[in-house]
Amino acid sequence: MDFASLTTEYQHHFNASPQRLFFSPGRINLIGEYTDFNGGHVFPAAISLGTYGAFTPRPDRTVRMYSANIPAAGMVTFSLDDLSYQQTAGWTNYPKGMLYELAQQGHSIETGFDLYVHGNLPDGAGLSSSASIEMLMGVILKNVYNLDVTQLDLVKAGQLVENDYIGLNSGIMDQFAVGMGRQNQAVLLDTNTMAYQYAPVDLGDYVVVIMNTQKRRELTDSKYNERRQQCEEALRRLQAKLSITSLGELSEQQFDESAYLINDEVLIKRARHAVFENQRTMRAFAALQNHDLATFGHLVNASHVSLHYDFAVSGTELDTLVETAWKQPGVLGARMIGAGFGGCAIALVQQDHVADFETVVGEQYAAKIGHPAEFYLAEIADGPREVQKSALI
Numbered sequence: 085m086d087f088a089s090l091t092t093e094y095q096h097h098f099n100a101s102p103q104r105l106f107f108s109p110g111r112i113n114l115i116g117e118y119t120d121f122n123g124g125h126v127f128p129a130a131i132s133l134g135t136y137g138a139f140t141p142r143p144d145r146t147v148r149m150y151s152a153n154i155p156a157a158g159m160v161t162f163s164l165d166d167l168s169y170q171q172t173a174g175w176t177n178y179p180k181g182m183l184y185e186l187a188q189q190g191h192s193i194e195t196g197f198d199l200y201v202h203g204n205l206p207d208g209a210g211l212s213s214s215a216s217i218e219m220l221m222g223v224i225l226k227n228v229y230n231l232d233v234t235q236l237d238l239v240k241a242g243q244l245v246e247n248d249y250i251g252l253n254s255g256i257m258d259q260f261a262v263g264m265g266r267q268n269q270a271v272l273l274d275t276n277t278m279a280y281q282y283a284p285v286d287l288g289d290y291v292v293v294i295m296n297t298q299k300r301r302e303l304t305d306s307k308y309n310e311r312r313q314q315c316e317e318a319l320r321r322l323q324a325k326l327s328i329t330s331l332g333e334l335s336e337q338q339f340d341e342s343a344y345l346i347n348d349e350v351l352i353k354r355a356r357h358a359v360f361e362n363q364r365t366m367r368a369f370a371a372l373q374n375h376d377l378a379t380f381g382h383l384v385n386a387s388h389v390s391l392h393y394d395f396a397v398s399g400t401e402l403d404t405l406v407e408t409a410w411k412q413p414g415v416l417g418a419r420m421i422g423a424g425f426g427g428c429a430i431a432l433v434q435q436d437h438v439a440d441f442e443t444v445v446g447e448q449y450a451a452k453i454g455h456p457a458e459f460y461l462a463e464i465a466d467g468p469r470e471v472q473k474s475a476l477i
């Protein structure tokens with residue numbers, strides 16, 4: 085995908101040249117999974133795969149949107165006078181939700197626009213294509229209509245789109261990772277305080293390989309919301325004796341000593357993941373800072389084990405990729421990322437071994453699962469941005 089073909093595609097659908105061009109990344113998460121709605125830490129990074137947008141303002145109050153990724157949806161048209169959620173509006177609910185949430189906060193726009201989007205993030209693969217589109221819309225609105233909002237305001241509006249507009253009770257990780265992305269840096273975010281810290285992703289001669297199960301995350305939303313409820317119930321039971329407001333406040337030892345209060349096998353497992361994963365994330369961050377890659381890799385593996393056994397959000401496809409990856413030479417660590425059940429995993433692989441790694445893991449995956457996996461090298465990239473047309477010539 086490049087901006088020249090984006091422009092041509094736009095012309096084809098809108099019979100004019102786009103006035104402005106934008107890009108918004110996807111994200112990976114090095115470690116810190118399912119901690120973001122538990123007041124824990126996450127350690128994600130934006131990637132160079134993402135969503136391209138070509139944009140022209142209109143003089144009236146009409147908005148037209150077209151996605152090259154979902155051509156069956158065709159051209160979707162709506163008016164700024166009705167920004168309500170519509171099931172039939174499909175993917176456009178994400179950018180429309182941004183218009184709605186920002187308008188709720190007093191940042192409404194007076195005139196509409198034409199928007200063409202084309203993403204190279206595999207759809208439904210757990211690399212946050214929805215946060216990518218939300219933040220694309222956010223940066224367009226901020227830049228074109230001069231909205232008086234910070235990047236963090238856009239991130240929070242994106243989370244509201246998911247929570248209130250779409251109905252997925254997700255945390256803030258995806259929008260934060262995308263919206264605050266920086267080239268070659270991951271960001272450690274404490275979701276309890278919203279304090280954050282960038283750290284170079286300095287893996288020596290190792291690279292991050294993204295492994296796509298090519299299994300869409302079906303039923304993810306209901307399972308996701310159920311996991312969140314389970315964590316909240318466990319917290320409620322702990323609060324009978326502990327004065328805490330989130331699971332992220334507990335150390336492993338404090339959790340062990342209080343788990344009897346939860347007194348339910350499933351809830352204990354869910355909460356244990358949240359507590360231990362948060363502690364692991366802080367240790368992994370420190371290990372990376374200290375160039376202790378072996379420890380970092382072990383913590384990445386431990387994250388997967390916990391997501392599989394305690395949080396139960398992995399699956400045969402993800403486990404096959406990760407467990408096969410663990411056995412390959414030159415691999416520091418591997419784990420599923422994102423909401424799970426399908427989607428993507430990552431592996432930290434020594435550069436010289438990447439080609440063999442992809443061949444062997446690919447073959448074993450296809451033999452067991454019956455369809456191929458896909459592999460991409462993650463490039464850690466900047467957050468959403470406008471691309472000057474003049475710079476492209």
Ligand code: GLA
Binds near residue numbers: 119121
């Ligand atoms: C999804 C959600 C995030 C986060 C992850 C799991 O990506 O959108 O908020 O909870 O799952 O870590």
